[in-house]
Each structure stands twice: as structure tokens, then as C-alpha cells.
Amino acid sequence: MQNLVVRGASSPAVAIPEDRPEGVGDVITLEGAGTVSTLRVTVSITHTYAGDLRVALLSPTGKRAVLHNRSGGEADDLHLDLTSEPPSLLAPLVGQPVAGLWRLTVSDNAARDTGTLDSWAIEIQTAT
Template identity: 30%
Template structure:
């Protein structure tokens, strides 16, 4: 009986070595167009008045903040955080007064049979004040439109 051969089977003939590839040479023109330089914006700033201003019945009170060191106009999204303590917030009308005297309504008095009987106004309002010069004295004006409840402006800020 014959034995199977244990010799290795013949392999395929070697292939020719591949020719070297040519890499593309760098292009003289950039493949992407340059991006525009970023525009300069003033850093965010916070100006706060933390003094208490009493709000008497049927009275109006103003709390000032003097802004300085800003360039140009106020932003289109000026943030106005307010903290007003009052036992009936529906009595209150709240306005931001720009340095030129322009009033921006932040909160109106409540209307209707029962109004808004909750305590305090703690909110952040956003005002488009882009037509106003940033520097100058800004005021928070609070008017109490009904008798029977009092309070005070606890604090407020302008966030540029």
C-alpha cells in the first residue's frame, strides 16, 4: 500500500511586487477658505443694587444702578434679575428706566376679580435695550397700585 505524500503542496508562483505609489504633491491653494475673525464683544458684567427700598401703599419708588466702563449700547437681551418682597404682588407694576428716561415694562399690575395674590416678585426679565447707551444711571421703578399691602425692593441687577 502506498502512503500519502507528506511533501508540501506547491505554492502559487510569487506575484510581481507592486509598484510604489506616488503621493500627491501639496496644492498651492488651500482646500478650505479662511474663516472670518471673531468679532470682539464686551465681557459679561453684573451691576447690582442690594439696598432695600421700601414700597409704601399707593406709592412709587425707584432704585438706581450706575453703569460705567461699558462700550456702546446695552445688549438686545439685557437680563434684569429682581427680588421684590411684597405681600400682594398683583399690586405691583415694575419698570426698568434707561439712562435716557425710556421705560421698559417688566411686570404689569394684575387685573381681574382676584388678581395675583401671591407674595413677592422674584424673577429675571429680559429686555431688548439695544437702542440704549449702556453707561449711565438705570432705575428700577416699582409702583404699588392698591392699598392694604406693603413691601420693599430687596435687590436687583443688570446683567450685560
């Protein structure tokens, strides 16, 4: 069996409720055998205060990697392009099964600023 590249993308354009730690989520369903060897995730969020945001990715087994945790201060918008190359915030997801529901969660943890989860994508190189 050879290593494969599995990709998924979503453009939910969903509003992120302000000052709600539970936030919003979106799911990409991936198919493929094996486990994660390397991983790349891109996220695009329109928001008036990036320092309010917390972004996490959950594997099909529920393993969590926090991709952004209320940094960036007053900057507008959040655009992430992360890989699993060490050191990486995605490291906890290496070795997870590829197939299943990959869930991105975004929460706004302060009042007054609003935003939208515009799009996100995931690309996995499998290990057999």
C-alpha cells in the first residue's frame, strides 16, 4: 500500500457568535486508509479583533489541537496556514486515523467584536 494525499475543503461562511465560548463548528469528512503522516490546515476568518478568537481542530477520534488561542490583539481577520512539521500546533494529530469527521471549532471569547468563519481546508499525507 502506498502513501496517499487526502484533501477536503469547506466554505461555511457561518457567523461566529460573540462572547460565546462554545462558538461554532464545521465538519469535513475524509475518506482514506491509514493514519496521518503529515498534515496541513488553512483557515480564513473575517473578524474585527483576532485576539478574541480560539480555533481548534478535532480528529475523528476526538483528539484536539488548538490552532489559535486568543493571540493577535486588535488585528483584523485571521488567516492560518499550518503544517505538522515540528515544532507544530498540529503535532497532536499526527498518527490519528485519516477517515472520518474532522471538526474545526471557532469561538469568540469577548464581547463587542464579530466575525465569520469563511473557509478552511485540510490536506493529509497518509502513513500506511
